[in-house]
Amino acid sequence: MSDNPRFDRVLIANRGEIALRIQRACRQLGLETVAIYSDADADSRHVREADIALCIGPAAASRSYLDPDGLLLAARATGATAIHPGYGFLSENAAFADAVEAAGLTFIGPTGASIRMMGDKITAKRTMLAAGVPCVPGSDGPLPESPDDVIALAEKIGFPVIVKASGGGGGRGMRVVHLAEDLIDAVGLTSREAQQAFGNPTLYLERFMQKPRHIEIQVLCDTHGTALWLGARDCSLQRRHQKVLEEAPAPGIDPAVIAEIGERCARACRQIGYRGAGTFEFLYEDGVFAFIEMNTRVQVEHPVTEQITDIDIVAEQLRIAQGEKLAIRQEDIVFRGHAIECRLNAEDALTFLPSPGTVTRWDLPGGPGIRIDSHVVSGYTIPPYYDSLIGKIIGYGATREEAIARLRVALAEMKVEGISTNIGLHQDLLANPDVRKGGMDIHFLEKWLEERATP
Secondary structure, three states, X not given: OOOOOOOOEEEEOOOHHHHHHHHHHHHHOOOEEEEEEEHHHOOOHHXXXXXXXXXXXXXXXXXXXXXXXXXXXXXXXXXOOEEEOOOOOOOOOHHHHHHHHHOOOEXXXXXXXXXXXXXXXXXXXXXXXXXXXXXXOEOOOOOOOOHHHHHHHHHXXXXXXXXXXXXEEOOXXXXXXXXXXXXXHHHHHHHHHHHHHHOOOOEEEEEXXXXXXXXXXXXXXXXXXXXXXXXXXXXXXXXXXXXXXXXXXXXXXXXXXHHHHHHHHHHHXXXXXXXXXXXXXXXXXXXXXXXXXXXXXXXXXXXXXXXXXXXXXXXXXXXXXXXXXXXXOXXXXXXXXXXXXXXXXXXXXXXOOEOOEEOOEEEOOXXXXXXXXXXXXXXXEEOOOXXXXXXXXXXXXXXXXXXXXXXXXXXXXXXXXXXXXXXXXXXXXXXXXXXXXXXXXXXXXXXXXXXXXXX
């Protein structure tokens, strides 16, 4: 961060619903916004509503949203002195964060050093262990070169194990191995994939937990030594390691246990000098939490935490980047009610094939406890070049049952034409007795989808 972090114009280095979400938080705080966009996003809603809009390149993300030099040039051309990366694209790119600050601008997020530390899974695990955060049993560092040593390590950890890429993410660069005789081939294949996908072939091993849940702890940290935890989210409903539905608080887990883990996460943030918003991701099984990684950015699912805490996470990111102290204390944070988020994707509800095209009807639901985060309007054309996420419906209620009931009504009210969406998938999920009970493991959704597809 520059010596004078105050800023009044923010370049939003993203697109879609998160760009619009950041724009709203900026306007709330009296900050001007610069929207950058590719040729494919010229008619996007956040572009129309920005104070300044600038085309940054063609549709291909590599020549627009993923072009760090182009983003810095856009900031200079428009007089923006801060850049908010949102999620995805360059949000967890340490080199970009460093370049922003080297240019005398403010990166609205953690330092490049923090992103680098937590982006490398081996370094992150070592850091968390040193801070007292429980981790999945596994190797203490990169895999040894000797195949015999790799097998011996796996046997010490206990099969089944999961081979993971140190620089991996998004569900890529990992492979489960149940038998010793399959391990070396799996290591070789995963290493080649990791080199191709992340430019880093380094691998490590962890015990493969059989039926864990995916639990997250949201944190906020200022530059004055205050680190807060904002409760737990359950993100266990996943397909191919991609989240489909998230909720807060995580059902069925003792709040005292959550508080203990939350305090450890906050302590870890203070020890490494973390700033801004972040999320600690854990596997949870048989009452035990095990750290897997930290996301050094705002999450897609941040609205469910906002609903139960009444804290605007994006606005707090902006205030922290301005050098302000957090105005809230840990004892001030109260968790009220329950919130569930359905990710709306432009895709077929059965085949999951993307469905770009022009939205000819976009009727949104309403009523108490319903929040819609989306950049889509009727007549908007969804381009085929980017992620299929087109919005989120969040249902909030005094209880989990009320949140589900309100969300089911909202999904029934919503009418979308011109493209396919996964609204039907969410309706089926929220009608499922196991989902309504809560506490599903991370394998539940894929098993359910297999059963549904079986004649």
